[in-house]
Amino acid sequence: MNHWVVLAVVLPLLSGSLLILLGERNIVWQRALNLLSCAALLALSVHLLILADSGEISVYLLGNWLPNIGISLVLDRLSALMVGLTALLGLVGALFSCGGSDLRARWFHALWQFQLMGLCGAFLTADLFNLFVFFEVLLISSYGLLLHGAHKTQLKRGFHYVTFNLVGSCLFLIAVATLYGMLGTLSMADLAYRIAGTTDADAPFVKAAGLLLLVVFAIKAALLPLMGNDPTAVERVFLIIAAQKEY
Amino acid sequence: MSLLFALALGVLTSTGVWLLLRPRTFDVLLGVTLLAYAVNVYIFAMGRLTPGAPPIISKDTAATLLTHADPLPQALVLTAIVISFAMTALLAVIAIRSAHANNSEHVDADDSELPR
Numbered sequence: 001m002n003h004w005v006v007l008a009v010v011l012p013l014l015s016g017s018l019l020i021l022l023g024e025r026n027i028v029w030q031r032a033l034n035l036l037s038c039a040a041l042l043a044l045s046v047h048l049l050i051l052a053d054s055g056e057i058s059v060y061l062l063g064n065w066l067p068n069i070g071i072s073l074v075l076d077r078l079s080a081l082m083v084g085l086t087a088l089l090g091l092v093g094a095l096f097s098c099g100g101s102d103l104r105a106r107w108f109h110a111l112w113q114f115q116l117m118g119l120c121g122a123f124l125t126a127d128l129f130n131l132f133v134f135f136e137v138l139l140i141s142s143y144g145l146l147l148h149g150a151h152k153t154q155l156k157r158g159f160h161y162v163t164f165n166l167v168g169s170c171l172f173l174i175a176v177a178t179l180y181g182m183l184g185t186l187s188m189a190d191l192a193y194r195i196a197g198t199t200d201a202d203a204p205f206v207k208a209a210g211l212l213l214l215v216v217f218a219i220k221a222a223l224l225p226l227m228g229n230d231p232t233a234v235e236r237v238f239l240i241i242a243a244q245k246e247y
Numbered sequence: 248m249s250l251l252f253a254l255a256l257g258v259l260t261s262t263g264v265w266l267l268l269r270p271r272t273f274d275v276l277l278g279v280t281l282l283a284y285a286v287n288v289y290i291f292a293m294g295r296l297t298p299g300a301p302p303i304i305s306k307d308t309a310a311t312l313l314t315h316a317d318p319l320p321q322a323l324v325l326t327a328i329v330i331s332f333a334m335t336a337l338l339a340v341i342a343i344r345s346a347h348a349n350n351s352e353h354v355d356a357d358d359s360e361l362p363r
Contacts, residue, residue, distance in 0.1 A: 129323055136330050143337060155345035156356040159272060162338050163354075166279050167267070169334070173286045173327055180320065181293030 004047060005060040005075045008083055008120040011041055016113030024106055031098050034109040038091040041116065045084040052080035059126070068187065074126040082123040090116045105148030115141035128176050128186045132169070135220060139165055168219035175212035182206050252292055259285035271352050271361050272342040279338060283331035287324050294320030 015037035022029055051058065052075050060073040094112060102108040118138025125131050147158045180186055182205050183194045198206050259281050266278030294317035302318035304310045349356035 129326070133326065133330070136334070140334070140337070147341065150344055150348070152345075152348045152356070155341060155348050159275075159338070159341050159345055159354065162334070162341060163267075163275055163279060166331075166334050166338065167282065169331070170279075170282050170286045173290060177286075177290040177293040177320070177323075180290075180323075181295075186319075 002051065002058045002060065002075070004044065004051065005058060005073050005124065006062070007044055008041065008048065008124060009073070009117055011037060011044065012113040012117035012120065016110050016117065019110035019113060020107070027103065030109045031094075031102070034094050034112060035091070035098070037113060038087065038094045038116070041120075042084075042087040042091050045080070045087040048075055048080045049084050051075065052077045068185070068190065071130050072126045072187070073121075073124040074189075075124065079123045083120050086116065086119045086123065090119075105145060107144065108148065111141045111144045114138075115145070126188050128179065128188060128191065132172055132176060135172070136169065139169075139220075164219065168216050171212055171219070172216040175209045175216060178205060178209040178212075182209070248296060248298065252288070252296060256285055256288055256292070259288065270354055272346065272354055273352065275354060276335065276338055276342055280331075280335050283327075283335065287327055287331070290320050290324050290327060294318075 015033060019030055019033055022033065024030070055077070057074060057076045059067065060075070061067060062071050062073065065071075090112070094109075097108060097112070105111070115138050118134050118136075118141060121134035122131055122138065125134060143158070143162055146161060147154055176186065179191065182198070182202050183191060185191060185194060195206060263278045263281035263283075263285055266274045266281065269275060269278070295312075297312075297316045300314060300316045302316045302321055304315060308314045345356060346352050351357065353361060
């Protein structure tokens, strides 16, 4: 078992927690720690890319539970590439924020790290429900970043954004529960295997759940509502939204 | 029991959606809460309804789903409840601050009239 895989989730979690402990007064230390952690994540993702480049799929079993019972992280070429892209965008975004835009938000750097944690986890996880949890981690950090300063219009747009995403999460859970009820598993590898063996009677439910997932990912990637997105809200968190669009 | 379950789910979902479409922020908040409840109940139901069966394996009975309730959806529901509760709390804070900052309980925070 390769322990480097889980570090992509643990590293931003640790540095985010450290940033909270550091307090919000010393901006120089905060910037330094954020940049350092982003750079370390980038180095780690390069290492993961080299690991995955051989074509080998490494599975990390959290808590060493059996693959069908516990939650696992999977590193293949796609997830390694996505983690690499996230780390690169994270570093560039953090560098940009040091130009002064981080001063407008309290806890900007901590929220930035937690968002990176959610993104890396979402790309690496091999479990549908775990994907939901990591989505919520990255979304709740994005709410914090979106609402910083709590300006009048921000609160209004923020209310729309959060409500829309909450409904999206409800749809996500409906799709996940339907898939579990029909197929009896939430592990993505198992799902792919069992979907092939669905009976004609079950097929419409599985299809509906799959299409519902498509809608949910479109919501989370700010693809829906088509042309109805609020440019002012998107503008403020352009990097975050850009990062989410990787889905 | 299945009928009762399905009816409760339907009532929760439909009231949730109706409230969600109202123009007052408080109604939207309640709507999201009811919708989250409905989803939690739905996840629970997807583990099949098995009355009187424990979710934890004991030594006396065979460890099959015929004699036990499926524990996994119950664990999922627990996580989903925590997340939706936290998100609802956040939404409540945003709604309160928005009402103070904009002097309006309307979701668009403008002066348009709220229905009674």
